[in-house]
Amino acid sequence: MNIAEVATRAGLPPKTIRYYEDIGLIHPRRQANGYRAFAEADLHKLAFLGRARGLGFSIEECRTLLALYEDQSRASADVKALAQRHLTAIDAKIAELQAMRATLSDLVHHCAGDHRPDCPILADLAGAAP
Amino acid sequence: MNIAEVATRAGLPPKTIRYYEDIGLIHPRRQANGYRAFAEADLHKLAFLGRARGLGFSIEECRTLLALYEDQSRASADVKALAQRHLTAIDAKIAELQAMRATLSDLVHHCAGDHRPDCPILADLAGAAP
DNA sequence: CTTGACCTTCCTGTCACTGGAACCCTTATG
DNA sequence: CATAAGGGTTCCAGTGACAGGAAGGTCAAG
The missing domain is CATH 1.10.1660.10 (Multidrug-efflux Transporter Regulator; Chain: A; Domain 2)
Structure with a gap:
């Protein structure tokens, strides 16, 4: 081949x-x-x-x-341990992404998205104290 | 500074x-x-x-x-559009990771994890037809 | 005057490929 | 027989977003 x-x-x-x-x-x-x-x-x-x-x-x-x-x-235990570690890492990544998603979704929700310059997304990034 | x-x-x-x-x-x-x-x-x-x-x-x-x-x-619309695109990308990544997680979790669950060599995780990776 | 804690630039390495250049091999066609 | 198309090969460079480390300049304190 x-x-x-x-x-x-x-x-x-x-x-x-x-x-x-x-x-x-x-x-x-x-x-x-x-x-x-x-x-x-x-x-x-x-x-x-x-x-x-x-x-x-x-x-x-x-x-x-x-x-x-x-x-x-x-020993299948070795395989399982490796897979289990990887699973834990995946869970950590999912959690991280979901935290980002939650914040970002919230910000997007509060943004009018029109022609005006006022934007809560930028305000948050700029460190607006709530 | x-x-x-x-x-x-x-x-x-x-x-x-x-x-x-x-x-x-x-x-x-x-x-x-x-x-x-x-x-x-x-x-x-x-x-x-x-x-x-x-x-x-x-x-x-x-x-x-x-x-x-x-x-x-x-225009806040430009910011919102960018954030919205990013949100969509995050959702795609989460979905991908969750699909991995589901498969992997299933495999880990079915693996005895003992001293014997038989391992459904390896069997699946090797392409075992279910 | 020396020590140690800063600061600087520059080079290399990370991870898992991907693109591209320059070139060789094989097969079909005019 | 020449050539063109469509394989294959190697090697080099780039990706993203930095991190590690070497070699050397600067500064305040003892």
């Missing part, structure tokens, strides 16, 4: 696949002409990585997950 | 303040010795920027907000 086919089947851009090779996540063989020769196992790994990235795991977490996946003697 | 005092009062690291000058968000004067000489107006702008960044506005959005703030003939 050449890179374009793998890219289509794994749902990842060729650039990303080359990058993943660069940083040592995959190790496709090479053909005589220098082209990458992807095996089914490479495709499988790339799809794995695509899904893990889709769940928001960092590249380093993905590296660990791949290593665990390939370690037949792993 | 030297940079350290402004940093404390604006709640921003000195590095960030120098960066903001670099990209043209602020223009503090210089003392004879080359040190930055911050006026109250600079401090005010930096605090404004800190709050806007805290609400998740990008640097370029902050630049626009500052320009609107300083434009006495602005």
